[in-house]
Amino acid sequence: MHVFKEFEAKVRAALTAMEAAGELPAGLDLSRVTVEPPRDPSHGDVSTNAAMVLAKPAGKPPRVLAEALVARLRELPEVTAAELAGPGFVNLRVAADWWLARLADVLVAGTDFGKSDMGAGHHVNVEYVSANPTGPMHIGHTRGAVVGDALSALLEKAGYSVTREYYINDAGAQVDVLARSAYLRYREALGEEIGEIPAGLYPGDYLKPVGQALAERDGRKWLEADEAEWLAVFREFTVARMMEGIKSDLALLGVKHDVFSSEKALVDAGMVDVALKALEDQGLIYVGVLEPPKGKKPEDWEPRPQTLFKASEFGDDVDRPLRKSDGSWTYFANDIAYHYDKFRRGSPELIDVLGADHGGYVKRMQAATTAITGGKGALDVKICQLVNLMDAGVPVKMSKRAGRFVTLRDIVEEVSAGVVRFIMLTRRNDQTLDFDVAKVTEQSKENPVFYVQYAHARCKSVLRHAAEAYPGWDLSGDALAKADLTRLSAPEEVDLVRQMLSFPRLVEAAAEAHEPHRVAFYLYDLASSFHGLWNKGRDDTTLRFLIETDPELTRARLALVKSVSLVVAAGLQIMGVEPVEEMR
Structure with missing residues (x-):
């Protein structure tokens, strides 16, 4: 049940009735009509912009159209008040019994509460982690x-x-450095x-x-061999x-992937050539000379002809090189091929979750994705800013040069996967986080x-006490749904119900914005309301x-408590956090 979608249907029905009565012209586009909670809760329970967005195509002043809409919405039995606000917003107040x-x-x-069909099964590829395989996962990853x-x-x-994907960067110079480092340990x-590990x-x-x-495995076989061997x-x-x-570390955190893609396998399969041929066929690759970087010019910079992608035609600041001076492909060329591969595997919508050092990557990769897919693919890049690790307010010192850092495993074993997540x-x-x-x-x-x-544990505690006090009662969700919920007359109880019923809208809005942190914010607010009632x-x-x-009042309140536990659990499920039954 998505209460705001239900009211959106009611608003659209009212608009259709106005059209039939000649109060609105036929065939108006209603796609921009929204129904949502007012920004200020004191203005009511439900607000619609219908009069604002339809006024111009209808040829009527917004307030005139809003007054006609208000007159129709007041007739709904669940609406206790319909009011015109500002330049033409319509705010509704809904009877408490309807919410209950x-x-x-x-x-x-x-x-399952909050599940939606908004996505309609459309395929999305989410690539995340994709840490270079040169060491253990650390707190930043x-x-x-x-x-x-x-x-x-x-x-x-x-x-x-959704396809969850990890891209293994195993084709660059860093894996050669890794191999040489392993050879030293061999x-x-x-x-x-x-002796001391050489620099680099x-x-x-x-x-x-x-x-x-x-x-x-190999004994002394490689000791006298040349590096090439x-x-x-x-x-x-x-x-x-x-x-x-x-x-293994990701499993400890409860993180899973469906696909592990290898950059080396992609390059070896000739996918870079295939992708760049597709760009070349569109006339999007040329040989040219780039302007020097803005600001202080690097000492080793020199103007030279390069193979370039016309990234600036797709929203990037400059065109981008595809070949290095030695003739090999750039990392960017490999990344174009990788995103083209994801698109060809059936994912028109791509999401990359990357670290803070990839900020300059966003525009060029979005430009390349648009170009290589002929505008049929879309890429959203979510940059995760740094994590400052502290202990009682004191920064934990780490040294990449010395190879000392706090690993993912360290932090999970210290505070648990659920807490970390x-x-x-x-x-x-996109904000720095202090941990x-x-x-x-x-x-x-x-x-x-x-x-x-604690909110979830308190709910479970109440239900355990109820099972002891009323041993014959069925405290399942289906049974409690039959309670006389109108007995929940306290304003705090009704407000808590309204808050829970906003969860489906929260899920859709957070999914549309690609912002899972909204779930954590919602759960904190819901927990605060429940603790306040407690x-x-x-x-x-x-x-x-x-x-x-x-x-009967007890049954109704147990229904309320059970509902809070279910919504909290549903939210934690999205976050990958196990709800606790009791606090220890």
């Missing part, structure tokens, strides 16, 4: 992993068909004194087991080992994980959930 009756929809749907996974679940809840495993190689101890495994072998083995570790969604992805290990385990309102989980019941016995002298 729809609480049954939550109880019957269970954690964690945010993109959670955002991508939650966004995928959100889109599925809204009715889209020599170490065979008893050589390797990966210094972390995480490569020691890789070197040991290669030594056990062993490089490809060490590269393939080490990348495979790194990916095993990455997949929730906290990573408490800010917009304080001490604070995220506090039991206070300031800790959003605790506050939301606290009032401690002071006012008439507001308590179990009223021994009034079983």
